[in-house]
Amino acid sequence: MTTTAEKSGQFRLGDRTVHRIGYGAMRLSGPHIMGPPADRDGAVAVLRRAVELGVDHIDTSDYYGPHVTNEIIREALHPYPEHLTIVTKVGARRTPEGEWPEALSRDELRQAVHDNLAHLGVEALDVVNLRMPGFAEPVQRSLAEPFEALAELQQEGLVRHLGISNVTPQMFAEAQGIARVVCVQNHYNLVHRADDPMVDALAREGVAYVPFFPLGGFNPIQSAALETVARRLEASPMEVALAWLLARSPNLLLIPGTSSVAHLEQNLQAAARVLGPVELEELDRIGGDGTPDPDL
Numbered sequence: 001m002t003t004t005a006e007k008s009g010q011f012r013l014g015d016r017t018v019h020r021i022g023y024g025a026m027r028l029s030g031p032h033i034m035g036p037p038a039d040r041d042g043a044v045a046v047l048r049r050a051v052e053l054g055v056d057h058i059d060t061s062d063y064y065g066p067h068v069t070n071e072i073i074r075e076a077l078h079p080y081p082e083h084l085t086i087v088t089k090v091g092a093r094r095t096p097e098g099e100w101p102e103a104l105s106r107d108e109l110r111q112a113v114h115d116n117l118a119h120l121g122v123e124a125l126d127v128v129n130l131r132m133p134g135f136a137e138p139v140q141r142s143l144a145e146p147f148e149a150l151a152e153l154q155q156e157g158l159v160r161h162l163g164i165s166n167v168t169p170q171m172f173a174e175a176q177g178i179a180r181v182v183c184v185q186n187h188y189n190l191v192h193r194a195d196d197p198m199v200d201a202l203a204r205e206g207v208a209y210v211p212f213f214p215l216g217g218f219n220p221i222q223s224a225a226l227e228t229v230a231r232r233l234e235a236s237p238m239e240v241a242l243a244w245l246l247a248r249s250p251n252l253l254l255i256p257g258t259s260s261v262a263h264l265e266q267n268l269q270a271a272a273r274v275l276g277p278v279e280l281e282e283l284d285r286i287g288g289d290g291t292p293d294p295d296l
Contacts, residue, residue, distance in 0.1 A: 003052075003053055003054025004053040004054055004265070004268040004269070004271060004272070005019040005021050005022075005053055005054030005055050005056070005268060005271060006019055006054050006271075007271040007272045008020040008021040008246055008254075008270075008271035009246070009250065011208055011250060011251055011252075011253060012182075012206060012208070013057060013085055013087075013127065013161075013182060013183060013208050013253065014085065014126060014127050014160060014161035014182045014183075015160065015161070016056075016083070016085050016126075018056050018057040018085050018253065019054055019055065019056055019057065019271075020246060020250075020252065020253055020254060020271070021055070021242070021246070021253075021254045021256070021267070021268055021270065021271050022055055022056070022057030022058060022059060022253060022254065022255045023047075023050045023055045023057070023058050023059070023255060023256070023257065023264070024058075024059045024060075024212075024255035024256060024257030025047070025058055025059060025060040025064065025069050025072075025073060025257065026059075026060070026061070026064050026069065026257050027257045027258060027259050028043040028046070028047075028064070028068070028069045028072050028073075028257075028259060029064045029065040029068040029069050029072075030065070030068070032098050033064050033065070033094075033098075034065065034094065034098050035065065035068065036065070036068050037068070037072075037259060039259070040072065042259065042260075042261075043072050043076075043259060044072060044075055044076040045261055046258065046259060046260065046261055046264055047072070047073060047076035047077055048076050048077070049261050049264060049265075050264055051077060051081065051084065053264075053265070053268055055268075056081075056083045056084050056085060057084075057085050057087065057253060057255070058073065058084065058085070058086050058087070059087045059088075059089075059185075059210070059255040060073060060086060060087070060088050060089075060120075061088050061089040061090070061116075061131075062088065062090075062112060062115045062116045062119055062120075063089075063092055063093055063094050063100075063112075065094075066093070066094045067115070067119050070088075070116060070119035070120050071119050073086070073120060074119065074120055074121045078120075078121050080122070085126045085127065086120060086122075086125070086126050086127075087126060087127040087128075087129060087163065087183070087210075088116045088120070088125055088127070088128055088129070089128070089129040089130075089131045089165060089185075090103070090109055090112035090113060090116070090128055090129070090130060090131065090150070091103060091104055091109070091112075091129075091130050091131035091132060091133075091146065091165075092131055092133075093108070093112075102133045104132075104133075104145070104146040105146075106145075106146075106149040109130075109146055109149045109150060109153070110149070110153065113125065113128065113150075113153050113158055113159060114158075116128070117158065124157055124158055124159065124160055125158065125159050125160065126160050126161065127159075127160065127161045127162070127163055127182060127183065128150060128153075128159045128161075128162060128163070129162075129163040129164060129165045129183065129185055130143060130146055130147055130150055130162070130163070130164050130165065130175075131165040131166055131185075132164065132165065132166045132167055132171065133166070134166050136166075136187045136213060136216070136217075137166075137187065138166045138167050138168045138171065138186065140168050140170060140171065141171075142171075142174065143164065143167065143171050143174060143175055144174060144178065147162070147164070147174075147175045147178050147179065148178055150162055150179075151178055151179040154179065161180070161182045162175075162179055162180065162181060162182065163181060163182055163183035163184065163185060163208075163210075164181055164183075164184055164185070165184070165185035165186065166185070166186060166187075167184060167186065169197070169198050169201070172184060172198070172202075181207060182207065182208060183207065183208040183209070183210055183253070184198070184202060184207065184208070184209050184210070185209075185210040185211075185212060186198070186209070186210075186211065186212070187211070187212055187213050187216070187217075188209070188211035188212075188213075188245075189211060189213060189214045189215065189216065189217070189218075189241060189245070189287075190218075190222075190226065190241050190244050190245070190283060190286060190287045191217060191218055191219075191222050191286060191287040192213070192216070192217045192287075193287055195209075199248070199249050199251070199252065200249065202251055203249050203250065203251040206251070207251065208251050208252075208253045209249070209251050209252050209253070210252075210253045210254075210255060211245060211252060211254065212255070214238070214241055214242060214245060214254065214256060215237065215238060215241055222286050222287070223237070225286045226240060226241065226283075226286055229279060229282055229283060229286075233273070233279065235269075235273060236266060238256070238266070238267060238270070239266065239267070239269055239270045239273060240270075240273070240275075240283070242254055242256060242267060242270035243270045243273040243274075243275050244275065244280070244283050246270065246271065247275050247280060254270075
């Protein structure tokens with residue numbers, strides 16, 4: 001029987017091929033990504049239902065909570081299915097006030113990897129993304145020192161594959177010169193398309209691109225236009241926005257997050273939604289030609 005996630009197609013992530021709709025676990029922690037969730041049993045149920053529906057790519061970080069999300073993943077899914085790829089992020093930490101300062105020193109990155117190993121209950125991490133500073137938008141700077149530190153941990157066998165997050169094309173090239181990069185995780189969606197050239201370049205190189213904020217940054221006019229298309233297709237705006245991303249390029253891997261089983265199932269329905277040329281043209285007009293909207 002074909003699972004829901006299988007309808008989305010597949011793409012290579014490290015040494016595994018995963019379905020193109022995965023699951024982002026950030027929202028499994030408490031308010032503002034701090035502390036425990038109000039319904040821990042519900043969070044466990046979401047993860048188990050995701051795997052039942054064919055999800056084989058989970059995105060997380062030990063700084064969600066902190067530690068809370070990884071502990072819930074371990075409770076729900078350990079021992080992990082062989083086909084499951086868990087991708088985590090390092091490069092930041094949480095303060096008691098809920099801030100996200102960078103944590104890019106060699107010692108901080110080593111500790112972060114060991115924290116992820118301990119709380120997930122594994123001997124090696126499938127993929128570790130180096131999250132560079134900047135809120136939603138990358139700040140051009142060298143990532144050589146922190147990426148070299150992660151490459152050392154990879155050589156020690158604690159990390160299988162490396163990725164980068166919140167980066168420019170120049171930063172990708174710098175990282176690729178140090179160690180193989182299997183994925184890039186950046187801000188990208190129907191209306192925020194500054195990374196269009198990077199998406200296409202990575203597709204040619206066989207590198208996965210993982211967009212975050214799939215509905216973030218829409219202005220009211222764009223949101224209304226998307227809702228109009230969604231109503232006509234008898235779908236939710238999120239389903240249509242995710243379906244557009246699936247159609248955009250075969251190397252896009254999606255990680256929509258939710259703390260609701262019903263919302264999870266709705267998100268995965270985007271995998272089954274085929275957008276025709278008319279819908280794609282109309283949706284492309286909502287987002288423009290890839291030039292960032294100065295009002296966003």
